[in-house]
Amino acid sequence: MKKGIHPDYHQVVFKDTSTGYAFKTGSTCKSNQTITWKDGKKYPLILVEISSSSHPFYTGQESMTKTAGAVDKFNKRYGLDKKSNK
Numbered sequence: 001m002k003k004g005i006h007p008d009y010h011q012v013v014f015k016d017t018s019t020g021y022a023f024k025t026g027s028t029c030k031s032n033q034t035i036t037w038k039d040g041k042k043y044p045l046i047l048v049e050i051s052s053s054s055h056p057f058y059t060g061q062e063s064m065t066k067t068a069g070a071v072d073k074f075n076k077r078y079g080l081d082k083k084s085n086k
Contacts, residue, residue: 012044013037014051021053 007028013035015022024037031044074080 010044012046014046014048016051016054017047017049018054019051021051023051 008030009026009028011024012027012029012031013022013024014027015035022035024043027046029044029046031046033045033047034042035045037043
């Protein structure tokens, strides 16, 4: 690797503002805020609005749209059925 062209890669803490869930990982993100982690060291703190602990897809709160029912309802409303399409 060439010296001086890559951003500083260091440990940071990402914290979900909606659930309070936090995790430490490596990143090039910078922040003026810091947090003392479980190991007693201070790390830059990056606040995020959504993470795997609050995203509906990962928490199982995602609602699935019933498209098959919607198509049947549309066809019934406008008199479209399989017999008339032939």
